[in-house]
Amino acid sequence: MNHQLLVAILILSPLIGFLLNGVRFKHTNYIAAGAIATTAVFLSFVCSVLLFMDLVNAPENQRTIAVGFYEWFSVDKFTINVGFVVDQISSIMILIITGVGSLIHLFSIGYMHHDKGVTKYFAYLNLFVFNMLLLVLGDSLLTMFVGWEGVGLCSYLLIGFWFNDAAKAAAGMKAFITNRVGDAAFIIGMFILFATFGTLNIHELNALAPTTMEASWLGAVTLGTLMLFIGATGKSAQIPLYVWLPDAMAGPTPVSALIHAATMVTAGVYMIVRLNPLFVVAPNTMMVIAVIGAATAVMAATIGLTQYDIKKVLAYSTVSQLGYMFLAVGVGAFGAGMFHLMTHAFFKALMFLGSGSVIHGMHEEQDIRKMGGLKKYMPITHITFLLGWLAIIGMPPFSGFFSKDEILWQAYSSPRGHVLLWVAGAIGAGLTAFYMTRLMALTFWGTSRVDKHVHPHESGSLMTIPLIVLAILSVIGGWVGIPHVISESFGHIPNYWEHWLSPLMTKLPELAENAHGGHSAAEEWALMGISVSIASISALTAFVMYLKKGDAPKKFVEAIGPVYKAVYNKYFVDEFYFASIINPLVTGSRNLWYYVDVNVIDKATYKATDLVRGGGSFVRSLQNGNMQQYALYIIAGVAITLSLVLMR
Amino acid sequence: MPDISILTTITPNHYLVLSACLFMIGVAGVLLRRNLIVLFMSIELMLNAVNLSFVTFSHSFGKVDGQVMVFFVMTIAAAEAAVGLALAVSIFKRFKEVNIRFFEHLKG
Numbered sequence: 001m002n003h004q005l006l007v008a009i010l011i012l013s014p015l016i017g018f019l020l021n022g023v024r025f026k027h028t029n030y031i032a033a034g035a036i037a038t039t040a041v042f043l044s045f046v047c048s049v050l051l052f053m054d055l056v057n058a059p060e061n062q063r064t065i066a067v068g069f070y071e072w073f074s075v076d077k078f079t080i081n082v083g084f085v086v087d088q089i090s091s092i093m094i095l096i097i098t099g100v101g102s103l104i105h106l107f108s109i110g111y112m113h114h115d116k117g118v119t120k121y122f123a124y125l126n127l128f129v130f131n132m133l134l135l136v137l138g139d140s141l142l143t144m145f146v147g148w149e150g151v152g153l154c155s156y157l158l159i160g161f162w163f164n165d166a167a168k169a170a171a172g173m174k175a176f177i178t179n180r181v182g183d184a185a186f187i188i189g190m191f192i193l194f195a196t197f198g199t200l201n202i203h204e205l206n207a208l209a210p211t212t213m214e215a216s217w218l219g220a221v222t223l224g225t226l227m228l229f230i231g232a233t234g235k236s237a238q239i240p241l242y243v244w245l246p247d248a249m250a251g252p253t254p255v256s257a258l259i260h261a262a263t264m265v266t267a268g269v270y271m272i273v274r275l276n277p278l279f280v281v282a283p284n285t286m287m288v289i290a291v292i293g294a295a296t297a298v299m300a301a302t303i304g305l306t307q308y309d310i311k312k313v314l315a316y317s318t319v320s321q322l323g324y325m326f327l328a329v330g331v332g333a334f335g336a337g338m339f340h341l342m343t344h345a346f347f348k349a350l351m352f353l354g355s356g357s358v359i360h361g362m363h364e365e366q367d368i369r370k371m372g373g374l375k376k377y378m379p380i381t382h383i384t385f386l387l388g389w390l391a392i393i394g395m396p397p398f399s400g401f402f403s404k405d406e407i408l409w410q411a412y413s414s415p416r417g418h419v420l421l422w423v424a425g426a427i428g429a430g431l432t433a434f435y436m437t438r439l440m441a442l443t444f445w446g447t448s449r450v451d452k453h454v455h456p457h458e459s460g461s462l463m464t465i466p467l468i469v470l471a472i473l474s475v476i477g478g479w480v481g482i483p484h485v486i487s488e489s490f491g492h493i494p495n496y497w498e499h500w501l502s503p504l505m506t507k508l509p510e511l512a513e514n515a516h517g518g519h520s521a522a523e524e525w526a527l528m529g530i531s532v533s534i535a536s537i538s539a540l541t542a543f544v545m546y547l548k549k550g551d552a553p554k555k556f557v558e559a560i561g562p563v564y565k566a567v568y569n570k571y572f573v574d575e576f577y578f579a580s581i582i583n584p585l586v587t588g589s590r591n592l593w594y595y596v597d598v599n600v601i602d603k604a605t606y607k608a609t610d611l612v613r614g615g616g617s618f619v620r621s622l623q624n625g626n627m628q629q630y631a632l633y634i635i636a637g638v639a640i641t642l643s644l645v646l647m648r
Numbered sequence: 649m650p651d652i653s654i655l656t657t658i659t660p661n662h663y664l665v666l667s668a669c670l671f672m673i674g675v676a677g678v679l680l681r682r683n684l685i686v687l688f689m690s691i692e693l694m695l696n697a698v699n700l701s702f703v704t705f706s707h708s709f710g711k712v713d714g715q716v717m718v719f720f721v722m723t724i725a726a727a728e729a730a731v732g733l734a735l736a737v738s739i740f741k742r743f744k745e746v747n748i749r750f751f752e753h754l755k756g
Contacts, residue, residue, distance in 0.1 A: 625752045632679050 001306050003054070004067045010094065011046035011137065013131040017540040021123035031116040035110030037122035041105050041129050044099035046632075052091045052467065060503065063088055066139065066203075072219035075356035078199065084137035088504050092338065093136040096345045100262045103127050103466035105354050108254040110462035111360055120160060121252065128154035132263050136270060141190050141200040143272070146184065148235065151264045152179045158259060159251040172288050175244040182234015182241050189227030193278075196220040202274055209277040213509065214284075222282040229276070229289055232268025237319050238296045238326055243574055245319055246303075253356030256311060261318050261352050263420055269325040273334045280332065280506045286416055292332025294411070294424035297323030301431035305438070306568040309366050310355045313439050317392070319426060324407050327425060331417040331617055332508040333410035334625060335501045338479045340403035346477045347391040347400055350470035354385040357459040358443060367455065368439065374447035377456040380464045382444045384471035389440050389473040393433040393535045399478030401532070404429060408531050413519040416508035426531050433535040437542035443577045444545050485521045538601070663704040670697035684736045684746040688729060695725045 008634025017040025017062035021033050041367070055063045079527070086094070105125060112118045138144040152175075160172025176380065194200055197208045216219050237245035248260050272279055272289070279286060296319045304316035311567045321344050328337035351436070359366055361378055391400035408429070412422035450456060481497030545552040557564045622633075670693055677690025678681030678702050699718045736746050 627748065627751060628679055628682075635675055635679070 003051070003086075004069075006047050006051055007065070007086065007137070008066050009083070010044050010051070011130065011133050013043040014126040014133065016040060017126035018123050018130060021119050021126065024414075025117075025123055027119045027121040028116055030109060030113040030115075033119040034105070034112075037126050038102060038105040038109065040126055043096055044129065044133070045095075045102050048091070048098045051086050051619075052095060055086065055088070055091050061281055061386075063503065065253070066630065072142075072487065078141050080140055080141060083139040083402075085145075085203070086137065088337065088501050090136045090139075092342060093270055096342055097129060097132050097136065097263050098449035100345055100349050100470070101132075101258060103469055104254045104258040104262075104349065105531065107463050107466040108252070109259075109355065110460050111254050111356055112252060113504070121158075121298075124157050125255070125349040128158070128259060128264070131265075134205065135267055136331065138201055141202060141205070144202070144274075145186065148231075148267060150181065151233070151267065152176065152183070152258070155259050155264055156246065156638050158482040160576045161249045161251055161255070164315070165250075168582070171247040171250035175248050178241050178244040179234045185234070186229045186231025189224050191232060191355040192220055192224035192227060198595035206277040212281070213464070214282050217284050219282070222284050223279055225275070225279050225282045225285040225355065226288065229285060230411070232271055233292065233324075233546040234325070236265050236267075236268030236322050237297065238268070238323065239292050241361075242296060242319050242576065243299065246312055246315040246403075246570070249309070249315050253311065253352060254360060256315070257349045257352030257356065259313065261348040265318065265322055265324065266341045266345065269322070269329060271338050271393060272329045273338055274324075275432055276329075276334045276504075277506045280330070280508060281342045283416065285329050286332065288330075289326050290411070290416065290418075292420050293328070293330050294321045294327025294428070295323070296320065297327060298424050298431065301428050302567050303433040303570050306433060306564065308369050310358065310368050310439065310443060311352075312364055313368070313435060314348070314355055316352055317351075317435065318344075318617045320432060320571060321348065321392070324404060324425065325429065327411055327421060330409040331411050333407065334505050335481075335498055336403065336406040336410050338501060339406055339478075339497055343391065343403040343474070343477045345473040346389040346470055347633065350384060350388040350467060350474050350635070351392070353463070353467055353470065354381050354388060355380040357463050358458050361456045362450070362462070365451075365453055368442040368443045370442045370449055370451060372446045372450065372451075374456055376448075377445045378444075378458045380458060380467060384467040385444065386440070386462075388474050389436050391478075393436050393539055394429055394532065395535070396532065397475075397478070399474050399476070401555040402478030402481050402483070405528055405531060405584045406481065408568040409524055409527055412527055413523070417507055422527070426534055427630065429531050430538040433539040434542045438546055441543060441546035483524070485524045488554075572573075572617065655751050660704050660708040663721050664701055667697045667701040667704065670694075670700065684739065684748055686730075687748060688736070691732075692725060692729070695721055735744065 001322060020036050020040075028035065044401050047339050051065060053066065065086040066083060067085075068081050068355060070082055072080045072082050075082070102351065105122070108122070112121055115121065128151060131147045131154060133147070134145025135144055137149060138147060140424065156172045156176040159175050160169045163169040163172070190200060193205060197205055199208070226280050226581055230241075234241040245260060245265065251260075279289075291362065300319035300323060301315045304320060307313045307316060321340070325340050325344070327338045328334070357378065358371070358374060358381060359383070361374075362371065365371070387398070391398040392402045396402075396406045408422055408425045411417045411425050412419060481495055484495065487493040515582065547557070569575075622629075674690045674692075674694030674697060677693065678687055681687055681690065699721055701723070702714040702718050704714075706712060739750050740746050
């Protein structure tokens with residue numbers, strides 16, 4: 001089929017779904033709303049698959065479908081066209097977005113059926129998918145930015161979906177404002193790149209990327225990419241702008257799965273992979289990205305250890321896993337970053353939907369202290385969640401193992417990597433295994449602490465089918481990228497992933513000098529063994545602590561009292577931001593309002609009005625209806641005229 | 649015997665000065681007095697001051713034009729007095745007074 005038509009259907013179908021649901025947003029028929037929205041996204045998924053098959057069948061050097069639609073605007077020689085590119089990178093993204101998106105839409109029909117705003121909900125969800133597609137397919141940074149802002153808007157709308165609750169509305173605003181900080185940097189980054197290269201077209205930018213490394217911190221490419229990365233820290237919840245994501249859990253759970261785990265938050269990683277030729281020539285930016293990614297991975301994981309809200313644990317886990325992706329792209333392993341992006345989309349969407357199923361079955365209970373023993377009541381949710389758990393803690397042969405291991409290996413072996421980055425990654429993996437096992441133990445295993453009045457039940461098939469599909473993907477999703485050392489031992493299974501992406505991935509120039517990076521297969525096996533054993537030991541420790549020795553966690557917490565308190569309160573980062581940025585801003589604005597606005601600007605305008613009013617009342621006093629006064633004016637006029645005439 | 653020639657020799661200027669004085673008295677009356685009747689009297693005074701100057705010029709130039717004008721002025725003054733007095737009467741009927749300020753009530 002015609003590619004232009006396919007891409008048009010792919011992008012417009014969710015938009016039409018949004019319009020259909022949007023004009024009838026007050027209806028409460030969840031079947032109709034859900035059917036429209038799910039069909040719209042599923043249609044996009046079908047188009048994505050067709051496009052992907054075309055790419056697969058195309059010769060390797062022609063795997064790019066670029067379609068132009070119309071000229072957006074043109075200023076002097078600078079023209080922005082609305083065009084879309086489906087290539088190796090974006091085809092994977094659209095498959096994830098529309099595929100996982102369809103499953104989550106399906107799940108939402110079951111999850112949101114009792115909600116009065118269900119039609120509005122599906123309208124927002126479709127609008128989100130539309131904007132996300134715009135973001136990943138746009139062929140210029142500007143088109144990408146439209147989607148980038150659009151997904152931010154939808155995220156805000158959906159976090160604050162239950163806006164009658166002030167806390168949830170505030171969470172939405174927090175997400176929006178925090179993202180705005182990053183977006184400002186993103187715009188500055190675009191300015192810098194445009195000033196340097198004179199174009200915003202991604203393909204042209206990549207082609208124009210200089211071939212020599214830029215050593216200076218103040219070079220145009222370094223500054224531009226650094227600014228884009230700051231934009232990515234906002235959207236993808238990295239230090240220092242990650243604070244909005246845990247609060248974003250105020251939204252409906254399928255939203256958390258779609259927007260705040262699988263798709264939108266990975267936009268930053270995607271953007272960097274898209275522009276990888278530019279990032280490669282800015283080693284300083286890459287270093288910043290790797291360090292921030294590793295730091296976020298560890299820090300968010302430690303906070304995840306202490307949370308009791310099932311969604312908060314998953315939220316911090318998401319922040320931490322996103323840190324891994326940034327670590328990967330920061331050491332130049334763009335393929336590994338995309339790989340983890342995909343596997344993470346599977347298992348984290350699965351776990352969020354699983355938690356949604358739990359919350360649904362527990363009648364809106366989110367506190368894992370009031371759960372336990374749910375295995376018995378929710379067998380399907382338990383099994384699928386279990387598979388997600390195995391994937392995220394990196395057990396072979398589940399998907400998370402392959403992607404996380406690839407990242408850890410690259411962090412160690414890449415010329416831009418460092419052994420410390422690997423250590424941070426390994427610690428993060430251990431922490432991940434611990435908090436995920438804790439979550440499993442407290443939620444599904446052990447004795448039930450469920451309130452007597454709550455009767456947990458398994459969710460309906462609309463909700464379990466997406467869980468099952470995602471569970472299968474979480475298991476097998478990693479098999480497309482089996483590392484060489486393993487595949488060589490098991491007969492040659494090709495690494496499809498690397499092969500697929502390699503035409504668009506810039507090789508690090510350092511690698512050319514030293515083809516294998518000076519690392520042996522034995523090293524890779526050893527690191528793999530270490531990370532798997534760290535994860536296993538830590539998972540086992542958590543298992544024993546939370547299931548066998550009931551008071552062990554309590555004792556441990558008491559032993560490290562102040563540290564625990566700091567971690568439990570998220571290192572007081574929110575408080576710090578309030579004290580250092582938000583409150584000074586508020587106080588400053590209030591002072592501006594009081595001293596400048598009220599006392600200077602208002603007074604000036606009042607004085608102006610007084611002047612006009614004074615002048616007006618003087619003129620009015622001339623026209624007061626007193627005839628004798630009028631006569632006086634006439635006589636005065638005559639007298640003045642006469643005296644002028646006579647004295648001349 | 650004092651020289652009274654200056655008193656006996658009355659030139660047109662004397663008439664004109666008298667006319668100006670009368671006119672200014674009339675103006676002052678119009679501007680300062682509040683009673684409608686007095687106002688009309690002041691207006692009559694101004695008109696007659698003008699009449700005086702007309703007659704003076706007519707006499708000194710030896711033409712009758714000025715005197716013809718005076719007849720016109722006198723008829724108009726009569727008409728004006730008739731209308732004005734009618735107004736004064738209607739004001740008096742309503743407010744039991746003929747103060748000029750009551751005309752302010754005519755303001756739209």
